[in-house]
Amino acid sequence: MILNIPTEAEIKRINELTQQLNEHNHRYYVLNAPIISDMEFDFLLKDLEALEQKYPDYAAANSPTKRVGGDITDKFEKVAHSRPMLSLSNTYSKEDIADWEERIHKAVDTEIEYVMELKYDGVAIALHYENGQFVRGITRGDGSVGEDVSTNIRTIRSIPLHLTGDFPASFEIRGEIFLPKKEFNKLNEERAKNGEELYANPRNTAAGTLKQQDSAEVAKRKLDCYLYYVLGENLALPSHFENVEKAAQWGFKVPSSRQRLIEKATSIDGIMDFINYWDIHRHDLPFEIDGIVIKVNKLSLWDELGMTAKSPRWAIAYKFKAETARTRLNKVTYQVGRTGAITPVANLQPVVLAGTTVKRASLHNADQIAKLDIREGDLVLVEKGGEIIPKITGVVLEERPVASQPLQYIQNCPECGTELIREEGEALHYCPNEIGCPPQIKGKMEHFISRKAMNIEGLGSETVAGLYDKGLVKDVADIYDLKFEQLLGLEFSVGDEESGEIKKRSLQEKSVKNLLEGLDASKNVPFERVLFALGIRFVGETVAKKLVKHFKNIDALQTASREALLEADEVGEKIADSILFYFSEEKNRTIIRRLKEAGLQFESLANESAAASDKLKGLTFVVSGVFTNFSRDGIKESIEANGGKVSGSISSKTSYVLAGDDMGPSKRKKAEDLGVKIISEAEYIALIEN
Ligand code: IVH
Numbered sequence: 001m002i003l004n005i006p007t008e009a010e011i012k013r014i015n016e017l018t019q020q021l022n023e024h025n026h027r028y029y030v031l032n033a034p035i036i037s038d039m040e041f042d043f044l045l046k047d048l049e050a051l052e053q054k055y056p057d058y059a060a061a062n063s064p065t066k067r068v069g070g071d072i073t074d075k076f077e078k079v080a081h082s083r084p085m086l087s088l089s090n091t092y093s094k095e096d097i098a099d100w101e102e103r104i105h106k107a108v109d110t111e112i113e114y115v116m117e118l119k120y121d122g123v124a125i126a127l128h129y130e131n132g133q134f135v136r137g138i139t140r141g142d143g144s145v146g147e148d149v150s151t152n153i154r155t156i157r158s159i160p161l162h163l164t165g166d167f168p169a170s171f172e173i174r175g176e177i178f179l180p181k182k183e184f185n186k187l188n189e190e191r192a193k194n195g196e197e198l199y200a201n202p203r204n205t206a207a208g209t210l211k212q213q214d215s216a217e218v219a220k221r222k223l224d225c226y227l228y229y230v231l232g233e234n235l236a237l238p239s240h241f242e243n244v245e246k247a248a249q250w251g252f253k254v255p256s257s258r259q260r261l262i263e264k265a266t267s268i269d270g271i272m273d274f275i276n277y278w279d280i281h282r283h284d285l286p287f288e289i290d291g292i293v294i295k296v297n298k299l300s301l302w303d304e305l306g307m308t309a310k311s312p313r314w315a316i317a318y319k320f321k322a323e324t325a326r327t328r329l330n331k332v333t334y335q336v337g338r339t340g341a342i343t344p345v346a347n348l349q350p351v352v353l354a355g356t357t358v359k360r361a362s363l364h365n366a367d368q369i370a371k372l373d374i375r376e377g378d379l380v381l382v383e384k385g386g387e388i389i390p391k392i393t394g395v396v397l398e399e400r401p402v403a404s405q406p407l408q409y410i411q412n413c414p415e416c417g418t419e420l421i422r423e424e425g426e427a428l429h430y431c432p433n434e435i436g437c438p439p440q441i442k443g444k445m446e447h448f449i450s451r452k453a454m455n456i457e458g459l460g461s462e463t464v465a466g467l468y469d470k471g472l473v474k475d476v477a478d479i480y481d482l483k484f485e486q487l488l489g490l491e492f493s494v495g496d497e498e499s500g501e502i503k504k505r506s507l508q509e510k511s512v513k514n515l516l517e518g519l520d521a522s523k524n525v526p527f528e529r530v531l532f533a534l535g536i537r538f539v540g541e542t543v544a545k546k547l548v549k550h551f552k553n554i555d556a557l558q559t560a561s562r563e564a565l566l567e568a569d570e571v572g573e574k575i576a577d578s579i580l581f582y583f584s585e586e587k588n589r590t591i592i593r594r595l596k597e598a599g600l601q602f603e604s605l606a607n608e609s610a611a612a613s614d615k616l617k618g619l620t621f622v623v624s625g626v627f628t629n630f631s632r633d634g635i636k637e638s639i640e641a642n643g644g645k646v647s648g649s650i651s652s653k654t655s656y657v658l659a660g661d662d663m664g665p666s667k668r669k670k671a672e673d674l675g676v677k678i679i680s681e682a683e684y685i686a687l688i689e690n
Pocket residue numbers: 085086087088089117118119120121122123124125175176228229293311312315
């Protein structure tokens with residue numbers, strides 16, 4: 001067995017690179033003042049990656065290479081907060097703020113300094129540091145117990161992993177993780193292109209991202225973080241403002257006075273001035289805020305003022321009202337979604353709201369329309385809160401035109417004429433004509449080619465919709481019959497929904513080649529994704545995986561009885577009936593036959609021995625080192641295929657550490673300290689073959 005031990009010079013280089021990369025990260029993501037190019041940065045990073053790959057035991061948990069992610073967290077561990085994460089009492093009224101200020105004044109009877117900050121609309125986080133090293137990041141949870149999301153936190157570049165300056169040996173700092181508007185819009189643009197449902201707002205997207213299991217996915221999202229609260233018994237400085245300023249010297253991204261993100265005041269006028277400034281300018285910020293937080297600056301007063309049941313008396317939040325505008329509702333139209341769901345849409349007299357021109361708003365469903373008695377021609381109130389789609393919140397009844405008539409909700413599909421259905425307890429109307437209604441067919445095709453499904457490079461949702469409109473493809477199987485000559489020079493009209501402008505686009509030789517190559521490449525997409533791509537109702541990514549694991553090939557699935565379907569993991573009656581319905585349609589069976597002929601994968605590739613058992617059910621493995629009979633990924637797949645779980649780090653919950661040839665000494669020590677059994681590859685094979 002060869003142990004890889006670096007030379008002195010290599011250790012020095014690892015340390016040097018780590019330090020340089022940390023510094024450049026800080027310059028770029030916190031100070032906004034880089035001194036090297038992205039390319040130079042990447043070179044340094046690659047150097048460090050290469051050294052870490054050669055000497056895995058020398059790759060620190062806080063290495064700058066962790067910024068790109070890769071570690072998987074199976075289950076986020078629950079951790080108790082050092083002190084509860086409280087909420088702020090909040091109000092929409094400026095009078096309440098003035099009352100609060102007066103109460104504080106009366107209670108303490110000295111001149112008081114206040115600090116005003118933005119109320120970031122994101123996800124609260126508690127970060128722990130020891131000896132200048134990031135050790136843990138915990139979500140708010142229920143305020144007392146949160147979840148350890150450290151692996152994902154390491155990918156957020158503006159959060160320092162190593163501190164500089166005179167930081168306390170052990171402390172906690174809290175702040176808000178958010179997704180900048182630009183990143184949120186980029187993400188949604190890509191989702192629109194892939195025919196995926198759009199995310200509603202940056203806050204929920206940030207929260208969802210932070211709980212992703214694959215940290216590499218988190219790294220791609222480019223989350224950001226402002227810190228606003230240093231915690232500790234014996235903080236060196238006596239005021240909140242000074243502590244926040246100090247945290248900047250340690251390397252944290254904190255609000256800067258220069259940009260007026262934080263400010264001090266000694267009177268209600270100063271507080272109001274800050275509130276009024278941001279009420280107007282908040283739309284210019286690169287991230288979303290939902291209000292202003294006002295805090296008493298002096299820490300000794302925090303104890304003096306104390307707490308109410310849930311929130312401290314030394315702080316209060318002023319929340320901005322969602323912006324509203326009044327405008328005329330010209331017409332209600334109806335959109336048919338990919339699943340056949342009908343959404344009523346208000347077409348409005350264009351009006352400027354929260355910095356953008358609004359022409360359309362969602363009316364949600366028939367009940368909502370009836371509840372507000374919304375009619376065409378009404379003067380309506382439009383509101384834009386945290387969501388991207390504005391909504392109608394009311395009607396100005398005094399202004400209702402005399403001849404106005406209650407709105408008659410449509411009974412037939414506006415696209416194919418089929419009578420709409422509305423199931424018991426459902427809010428939405430549906431068009432049941434799944435296989436004959438154009439938007440549903442187009443939607444099915446868009447789903448089929450999307451990234452998580454067949455991921456066909458060179459074929460976007462606009463092209464596929466254009467091909468359908470031209471009659472070149474009528475279903476997903478037709479896509480694989482497309483020929484070079486048919487596609488070359490083909491012209492599409494691409495409509496811009498917002499402006500209503502129609503643009504012409506034609507397919508050039510290069511795009512056609514890309515498209516055909518993309519189709520060819522998609523023939524290697526594994527069966528589970530092909531099954532997901534078919535768009536069988538209720539068969540999402542996870543269910544598709546379970547079905548493939550259980551049935552192995554399409555023939556077995558297609559001929560399975562209801563009872564047989566119900567035996568598969570995660571398949572309940574609703575899913576079983578949907579699968580049966582799908583295969584009962586002649587048209588669907590034909591599509592599958594043709595896709596098979598085109599060469600798509602309809603069989604599981606997992607080999608029999610690997611995919612066979614649940615012998616490892618309930619066991620969690622940590623894998624370390626190099627193996628003889630498996631690749632590193634291969635052994636992880638084998639564990640999962642036999643019902644076990646793979647975790648990235650050793651804890652008391654680990655059942656076995658599976659040690660390959662050169663397992664690192666630090667992992668071995670940790671396993672021994674925690675009393676976790678270490679087994680060899682041979683012992684593992686015995687375990688699954690036994
Ligand atoms: S101070 C006890 N400052 O608002 C108060 N909170 O309802 C500690 N928030 O959970 C928090 N911006 O997630 C503070 N500048 C700011 C904030 C802020 C956003 C969030 C935070 C907290 C919630 C309070």
